[in-house]
Amino acid sequence: MSSYLGAGAACRKRRRGGERVFKFKSFGENGCPVEFDGSFRENVKALLEYGHLENNLCNGLLIWSFQLEVHRHPPLHVLLFVVEEPIEASINLHCKHCQYVGWGHHLICNKKYHFLLPSKDTVAACFNRDESNFDDPNPEKGKFNLVELQGHKMHGVFHSNGFGHLLCVNGMEMGSDLAGYQIMELWDRLCTGLQARKVSLNDTSKKRGMELRLLYGVAYGQPWFGRWGYKFGRGCYGVNEPIYQKAIDAIRGMPLCLLDNHLSIFYNNISVIFFRYQALSDHSMVTLGDLFHFMLELMSRLPKENSIDSCNPAILVETNCRWSPKRVEAATRVIVEALKRAEFKWVSRQEVRDAARAYIGDTGLLDFVLKSLGNHIVGNYLVRRCLNPVTKVLEYCLEDISTVFPNPEALILNNSKVKPKCKITKAQLMKDISYLYKHILKDRKPTLTTGIFSAITMAARIILDTKFLVKEYTEELSMEVKSGLNGKFKLFCTVLLRNNEEIDQGLKKPMHPYECVSLEEDATFNDLKQEVEKNFREVYWRLRSFVVETIVNVSVNGSDVVLGSLEMGQKLVFLGSNEDQTGIMNELMIYECGLNSSRVVDCPCGAKEDDGERLISCDICEVWQHTRCVRIPNNEEIPHVFLCKQCEEKIVTLSSLP
Template identity: 70%
Template structure:
C-alpha cells in the first residue's frame, strides 16, 4: 500500500521522502506553521508527492508515513483538494447538522485520508473500470465517498472541519483508535484549524462508547482530545445531556441488586466480583463502570488475576488471631443462614452473633471486613439500603457451581476459576451489564427510579455531535509583522443584511481573517486586499465589492497605520455584483430553505436524523417522533397529527 501510486497505479519512484507517523504535524515537522489555515495547508502540500491523474480534475498529494522501521511498515496519507465546481453537492450536510448552516460556502475543501486496504482495493477496481470507459464520471471522487477508511477528515478553506470516520484495530486497521486520534489532533493543531466537529458513533464490541464512557467518566471517549458536546439531535441540549449522565451514574448498585436478585442472579454476582477486586466501596453504577475501565487498562492481555478471596485476610498487626477471626466469621455466616437468604441489617446480625461471641470489637472488625467475600459454600453480600441508609448483609449459595460436592468450596480450583478475571471475561461482564441494564429494559425496571434509565440512555445516544475549538474566531496572535507589515482582523457584511437584526447580521458574517499590509498602505488598498482575500476563500463572493468600512471614519487616500491599531477588528460592508445570486440560499451551507421542519420534539431544522414529510402541509418531522420504527420503511402516504385531526373535524358530506 505504501508503494502504490493510487492514481497512476504504478510503483513509486525511489528517493521519495518518508515521514515519521508519530511526529507528523508537530511544530517544525515537516514545516513550522505560522499563517492562517489556508496558507498552512498550501505550505504542507509542498512536501507531498503530487499524484498524476488523467481523468479527474481534483489535485491530490500523498505522504508516506513510517509506523515503525523494524520491520519496515508504512501507511499512506492522501490529501485531496476538492474545488467547489467539482463537488457533487456544493452544500455541506455536516455543517448543517452541527449548526454551521449559516457559514458561507468555501471555494475549496481538503480531504485528509488514511485509506485502508479495503478502500484501496475498491478504488483500484473502480479505476480499472474507468479504463474500460465505465465509471469515468465518478473516478477519484469515489475514493472520498468510500466507507471504511482508517481515517477521513475534511476541512473547508476557512479552517472549519469535520472528522468523518476513525476505524481502529477492531475494524481491521493496523492503528489503534487513540493513535489515529492523536495523529488527527496534531494535524488540526499544526494547521491552525478553527473548529472541528465529529459524529460520535464509536463502538466497542457492539457497545456504544458514548454511553459507556459517559457513565464511567462523565464525558465521551473523544473528550481525551478536547471534544465536547456540540449539538444534540431531537432537540437535546447540553444541560439535558449532563443530567442524563448524572442520573445513570448515580444509580445505586444496592438498589439494582435488590431488583435483579430474583429475576437475574448473574448481575449481583458480577457486582460482587468487582467489589471483591476493588480496594474501595463501589456504591453506584458509575463507580462500577469506572473501576471496570481502569481495571481493563491494568490487566495483561493474556494473563488473568484472581478475584477469589478466601474469607478474610488477617494482617500480621491484627490484635486477634486468625483462629478467633475464623470462628467469628463462621458464627456470623450461621446467623445469616438462619435468616433464610434475606437481607438483614448490620445491627440484627451483630446481636445474633453476640450470643456466641462476647468480644464486640472482634465482631465489628469481622463485619467491616466480610462484605463480598466467600466463606464456605456462600458469598457474603454487603450493601447500603438505599431507603433506610443502613448496612445490610445477605448470603448467596454458590454451591450450585459444584453439584453433589460437599465441604468448603474455597479449596476447589473450579470455584477459584469462577472468580478469576481476564480481559475477555471483563468485556463479557461489561456487555452483560450493558445489555440487561442499559439496553434491554424489562417491565420490572420501567417503574420508579429505573424509569429514568431508558430516557437517559436515549438522551445520551442523541448527544452525538461533538466540537473542539482549536483556534476559535481569532486564530493568530496579531502583531506588527516583519519589515513593517501591518496585520489586521477583517470580515465583511453584505448590504442585503442591513435590515436584519444585529444578531442575525453577526451570524451571517464570515469569521474574521488576518489581512497583511505594508505599513504605508492606504484605506483603498486595504479594501482591495480584503476583497482579494474573501473572493479567494468563499464561492459566493466571487463578485464581491467593498463599499465602506463600518467602524472606521477615514478617506480612501488616508494611511491605514494612522487610523487603525495593530490587531484591530474591522467590518467591511459591500455587495455582490453577480446577477442571479440569492443571498442566504445559494451562498450559505444551509442551501435552499423551502422546506419547513416542525417536529413534536421541538426541532426546527435538519439534524441528520431520518424524517418524513406530511403529504398535506408538507411539514417535516422525525420518523422516530411520529412512531415510525427505524427498521420500517416510510409509508407512501403520511399525515401529521395536526392534519389528521383537521380531517376528522371536517363536516361529513350529505
C-alpha cells in the same frame, strides 16, 4: 515499498527513487514537513508542496500522497492522500455535515480538501486501476472517485474557510493495522498544524456492540473523542448542552448500593462483578461512574495476554485480634448458616445477630465478624451487605456464586497469610464491562423501567442522542494573532452583502466566520479593502466577484493609514456586493444548508432545525417532525399520508361542528 503496500505487484511498481518518507508519529507537527505559520489555506498549500502528485486516482481531481512510516521493525508504512475538490467538480454542492452541526448558514466554499488514510484493499484497488489504465484505449474507464469509497481508516474534510468534519475513524476492530487512538492523534496534529478553525464529527463509534459515547460518558463524563478536546456540539431530538450535562451527571452519580439492591434479584452476576472490582480498587467505589471509570482504566493498563491477581477476600484475622482464628471461623459459619435459613432474602443486622446468639454467646465476637463479613466471599457464597435506603438499617443476604467460581477455595482462617486468588484477564474484564453495559445501561427487563431505572433509561437516551461533537482549534481572537507576529498588523473581517433587489431595506445577515487579514504596518484603508476582497474571493464561491463598498461604523478616507486608526485584532464588517451577477442561483442555494433552510421543523421534542434524524412532513401544514417522536418505528416505511397532532385535532374539531 512497505509491508502496507505489499498487497500487489502494482503497488510495488509505484516506488520512486527519492520520494520522501515521513514519520507517522510526528507528521503534522510544526516543521514536519513544513513550518505552519500562515492561514489555513496558506498552510494547506505549503503542506502539498511536499506531497507526491498522483494521476488518475480521483476522477480527474488533484491528489497528493505522503508516505508515513509507522515503525521500522517490523516495517509498516501507510499512505496519506490529500484530495483537492473544487466546487465545480463537487457531486454534492451543499454540505449536510455543516447543516447538521449548525453551520448551515455558512456560504459554500470554493474548495474542499479531503484527508484520507485508505484501507489496504482500497490502496491496492487504486494502484491496480492506475497500472491497468496505461494500456487501456479508453482511459476514462480507469478513473474513479477515491473520496466516495467506503471503508477508509480515516476520512476528514476541510472547507477552504478552515471549518472541517472528521467523517470516519476505523481502528483495529475494523481490520486496520492502526489503533483508533493513533489515527486520532494524526488527525489532531493535522488540524492543529494547519490551523483549522472548528472541526465536527458524528460520534457513532462502537466497541463490541457498545456505544462508546455512552460507555465513556458514564466512565469519564465525556465521549471517547473528548480526550482530544471534542465537546458537545449539537444534540438531536431537541437535546441541548445543559440537558446533556444533567444526563451525564445523573447516570454517573447512580449509587452502586441501590443498583445492587434492585438488580441482583434479576441478574445474579451483578453483585459478584461489583464486588470483584471493589476488591481490586484501592479506594471505595460509590457510584456507577466510579465503577466504569475504574474498569476502563484497568483495561488500558492490563496487558493483553497477562492477568492480575484479585484477592478473594476471605476474612483474615488481624494480628492484634483478641479472638483466635478458630473462634472467628466458628462465628462466621454460624452467621452464614443463619443467612442460609433466610432462603437468600435480605435480613436486618439485628435479626442475624439474634439468630447467631443462640450458638455464640460473645456479642463482641459477633459484632466483629458481622462488620468483617460485609461483601466478602465465604465458600460458595458471597455475603452481601447493604444499607436499606428506606429504613436506613444494615441488611445482609447470601448470594450463591458457585456458577461464577466453579472451584472456590474454602474459607481459610488458620493461616492469616493465605489469600485465595482468582485471575482477572483482559477478556474477563471486557466480558464484565459488556455485561454491566447491557443490563444496567441498555437492555433491561420491562420490570426495571420505573423509579431509579427510568432515570437511567432517560439519561442514556439523551447521551445517545448527542452525536455531533465539535472542537475549536483556532480561536478568533487568539493571542498569536493579537501579538502581530512577523511585523504584520492583523484584523478580523467579515462581509455583508447588499440585497440588490431590496436595497432600501438595508443589509442582509452578516456572514460568518470572520477572516484574519494581515497588513503591512504602513497599509492604508484602500489596501485593507483590497485584502478583504482578495481573501473572501478565495474562500467563498458566491463572493468571487465581491467588491467592498464601505466599512460599517468606521468613517475614514481610503488613503488613511490603518495602523493608529484601529486596534490590533479589532473586528470589522465590510459592506459590498458582487460585480458579476450572472449565473447566480437562488439565494438559498449559496449557503451550505441549501433549500433545506426553508424547511419548517417544529417537533414535539423541541427541535426547530433539521438534525440529520429521520423526519416526516405533515400533509396539511407541511411542518417537519421526527418519525421517532410521532411513534413511527425506524424499521417501518414512512406512511403515504401523515397529519401532525395539531392538524389532526383541528380536523376532529371541525368534523364535530353542526
